[in-house]
Amino acid sequence: MPLLTFVARVIDGLLLVASIDPVTESQEAADVYRSQAKQIIKQLNPRSEAKCSIVSEPMMFHYMIEQGICYLTLTDKGYPKRLAFLYLEELHEAFIEELQRDHGMDWRTQVETVSRPYGFIKFDKVIQRKRREYLDPSSRDNMARLNSDLADIHDIMKKNIQEVLNRGERLDHVSQISKDLATQAEQFKWNSKKLSLMALWQKYAPMVAILLVVLITLWYKFG
Template structure:
């Protein structure tokens, strides 16, 4: 069953439209946050832009990217993956009818509400996998293998955690000693190195003279 759908812009990870959430027994907010997380990871090139399935417990996120727009849907893990991508393709075809200038002007999350109703209408066609239309889609492509990359959500989350940790460590290292490696240190070195060198030479000469005497 198709339980959640989000359509977002890839260049900045902004979710523009969503369909209704059908997770009666699950934490709806958590799954929506995971979908938004997937969208952000795609926007920073941490996830591929090719067709991908990300497994999360007994569910999976399927997504496709086309012309700078990402279409994500959450399904039961038992839901036919080919059907899920047919659903995403239908969404993408309808989305192409929207003015590109309007899409680029969106600044608020989920403000493309005109597409919410389209998501609802298309989703109804994919609720029952046993309809003649859906069985036909599955049978017509029975021999064809989907070229879909597969990830585990736990691995994606851990990869992001490590990347964020590394970034924080690098920032902390730079901020610990702001003088070292800075222009300030360079000025100090240029100003005082000759004086220190002269003092060292004089001290050496005086020490050598005292031993000679």
């Protein structure tokens, strides 16, 4: 059963919708999974895998990227992977349908320009309805979904949560190194300018001094 569902903008990780099942093992566990979900989304970019499953024992995250939007859900590890992605695909179709109904062909601009988190939180009603439909993987409707779905999910990337989080730490480290290098480059550029100015001063200072002496002498003599 989908326990947590996030819809986010891929380019910057801004959460558009967040829906969380209140029935969890503990508040502490719920906080951990929410934090992991946000970290996963934060690390996504337009070059990330379009579909991926990430193991976080005893649970599993599944995410799908469509049209610059990430749909992520958390399920039990034993929940059928194919059904999880069918759930995400239906969410995508429903989300785009609602955006088009509210904003017409300008829906992309609405998604790209929204600046506050949870700007489309009213879509949570649709998520809750879809989640109830997918609660029981052995239900008649879900069995029919699985039987009618012909998608091959064997090539969907599978990762471990620690691998993803460690990658995030490395990316943060690389980002910090880049910032440090940029600062050092700017400092080097300024130091180079100072050295150039000092070299010019040393080269032309004697000539300027002589010229000033000549001008002062002529001023006293003819002034």
